[in-house]
Amino acid sequence: MADGQILKKKVEAIWEYKDMDDYYAIQQKVKDDPLFQLAQKNKHSIDQVILEKKEEFLHSTGDYFDSKYSLAACGWIENKQGEVLLVKTEWRSDTYEMPGGIVEEGESIDEACKREIKEETGVEVTLSGITGVYTNETKRHIVFVFAGQYLDGQLSTQSNEIQDCGFFTISKNNMCQYVTRGNFQSRMLDAMSSSSIPLEHFTVRPYTVISRVE
Template sequence: MTVSGYITNEKEETLLVKTFWRADTWELPGGGVESGETLDLALCREIFEETGITVKLLGVTGVYSNGSTVSIVFHGKSTGGVLRTSEETQDVRFVKLDSSNVHQYIKRGKFIPRVLDAMKGHSIPFEAFKVRPYKLLERLEGTAIHDES
């Protein structure tokens, strides 16, 4: 299970990362979900580790499957932090991304639909529960996302 985030700032720029192992493309920040971790907390952790940015997540924009790997893409807003690289990222930045220039940044075919879906769609609700006893930990209501296509 992996998570990634279509994260925008106050200028409506999109947060992108370039990793060392996929240096040919920019991509949405994210990564693997650790055992016992909820999807939303995993994504907030991954984004902060990779970029130095803190985020507020709003909802889910898509669910994708690559063989046995399931990837959930969230929409969110940056809330603070300072852009920086990490052990995983060789470059991080906010980019004025839209459907006319997405291919200049996102070079891998499997990532392009995820970004385009997040740009033009709506996010749907997400809930995270603790079990035994059951307790709602987080509910993201989902929200309309500005159409940039």
């Protein structure tokens, strides 16, 4: 009070919650708190301190969250003899696998596949389509497997992430001798048993094909 007048001050607070369930859960924790309950009991014994209370909920106008998944690509790469390019990494030294890795910002999926293969094995390849798409629900990866052919370059393990790389004669009968993990075996069985499907990059207004892998 000042000269019989009520001093009015407006207080605004903005809180962010994951969702409405999160809001209700937090509100319930506040109500269960002993200090809050004590304040509720005593609020009638003191002068009125809140003249008006208003609560509004604001909602996002768009989805600005990161994608649930990251993209990865690897290649079933054969040479002229029909041998398949495989690598053994430092962190999965119990198995061989097809070379590849994560798609970096600004890259297309096929560009990332060729770059990763060059970095891991030292060779350049051409790609001829996709043999399968797989989701790793543990690491939140979507993995694209390409069919491809050796083009040029000498095999090398210049990357400190790679223990070994080479071309191997792979069949359904001997694959498990090289590839010990089920998720890699599944991709390789699909690659050796299926024909590839095309991947097309395009823009619209007007529709224009940028590139096509098939």
